[in-house]
Amino acid sequence: MNTYNLMLIDPHVHMTSRTTDDYERMRQAGIMAIIEPAFWLGQPRTEAGAFKDYFSSLVGWERFRASQFGIKHYCTIGLNSKEANNEALAEQVMELLPLFVCKEGVVGVGEIGYDDQTVAEDKYYRLQLELAKEVNLPVQIHTPHRDKKAGTIRSMEVSLEHGIAPDMVIVDHNNEETVKDVLDRGFWAAFTIYPNTKMGNERMVEIVKQYGSERIMVNSAADWGISDALSVPKTASLMLERGISLEDVRKVCYQNALGAFGKSGQMHESDWLAASPIDQREKFSGSSVLRGGQTPVVGEKIIPSGELDSNIVR
Numbered sequence: 001m002n003t004y005n006l007m008l009i010d011p012h013v014h015m016t017s018r019t020t021d022d023y024e025r026m027r028q029a030g031i032m033a034i035i036e037p038a039f040w041l042g043q044p045r046t047e048a049g050a051f052k053d054y055f056s057s058l059v060g061w062e063r064f065r066a067s068q069f070g071i072k073h074y075c076t077i078g079l080n081s082k083e084a085n086n087e088a089l090a091e092q093v094m095e096l097l098p099l100f101v102c103k104e105g106v107v108g109v110g111e112i113g114y115d116d117q118t119v120a121e122d123k124y125y126r127l128q129l130e131l132a133k134e135v136n137l138p139v140q141i142h143t144p145h146r147d148k149k150a151g152t153i154r155s156m157e158v159s160l161e162h163g164i165a166p167d168m169v170i171v172d173h174n175n176e177e178t179v180k181d182v183l184d185r186g187f188w189a190a191f192t193i194y195p196n197t198k199m200g201n202e203r204m205v206e207i208v209k210q211y212g213s214e215r216i217m218v219n220s221a222a223d224w225g226i227s228d229a230l231s232v233p234k235t236a237s238l239m240l241e242r243g244i245s246l247e248d249v250r251k252v253c254y255q256n257a258l259g260a261f262g263k264s265g266q267m268h269e270s271d272w273l274a275a276s277p278i279d280q281r282e283k284f285s286g287s288s289v290l291r292g293g294q295t296p297v298v299g300e301k302i303i304p305s306g307e308l309d310s311n312i313v314r
């Protein structure tokens with residue numbers, strides 16, 4: 001736990017690409033729960049089976065792996081915008097999605113939306129909005145990094161066109177240019193804090209000072225690129241240092257993520273407050289997180305801090 005005894009949620013992190021070191025450090029910094037959106041993997045997929053195994057891993061192996069470090073793992077399932085451009089494959093993935101969206105631990109359809117804002121991206125975005133509506137799940141929107149403002153507004157307008165309530169939509173990767181449009185329309189505004197970029201945690205502090213804490217949340221979007229799995233605790237720490245109230249920090253780094261994705265009915269605070277203690281002797285399909293001769297952590301709610309300071313690191 002961190003110095004402030006503050007529980008945290010990272011509502012957008014691709015743990016599949018991260019190491020057990022990240023899980024340990026995240027838990028030590030107070031992260032109780034995470035949401036892993038389905039995404040692209042760098043290497044384009046060529047078979048529907050690759051998606052099937054990936055989705056299975058998000059609801060299976062990765063959920064188990066997180067539990068071995070005392071973190072509750074949830075995911076959102078969807079066809080990402082970039083790979084929606086491979087239409088032959090996209091058609092097959094669309095048939096897989098209904099098999100996964102109702103599985104345990106799935107808290108939304110995501111991350112979906114626009115990348116290059118192509119016709120195919122629009123088509124599969126709309127189809128997945130319909131799916132989300134049908135199964136009554138929140139939608140996690142990936143907004144484009146190019147032409148961001150127009151793409152963000154378009155993402156919201158299309159979801160409204162499909163009759164999705166704004167409070168069921170988490171619009172991700174916001175910045176100073178988009179935040180007002182998102183909040184004014186009643187959507188959730190999520191911010192990704194990447195290291196060494198303009199949307200760093202210094203800028204995030206200013207956004208919370210200006211816009212408050214309602215419907216705003218912070219995530220790391222840590223994946224296989226240069227990113228930081230501790231972005232949420234680091235931002236929380238900086239916000240407190242800069243005089244933002246503990247209550248506001250709790251909303252932005254914990255409560256709002258729970259409020260938004262809790263609408264799935266799949267995510268409750270009791271999931272981690274009343275979680276079974278860690279037992280690293282457990283296996284999933286015969287696999288364990290332990291390697292030869294390692295001593296399993298058993299019966300602990302929080303993993304030992306090892307050489308790492310248990311305070312929030314920066």
Ligand SMILES: [Zn+2]
Pocket residue numbers: 012014037039111221
């Ligand atoms: Zn992502």
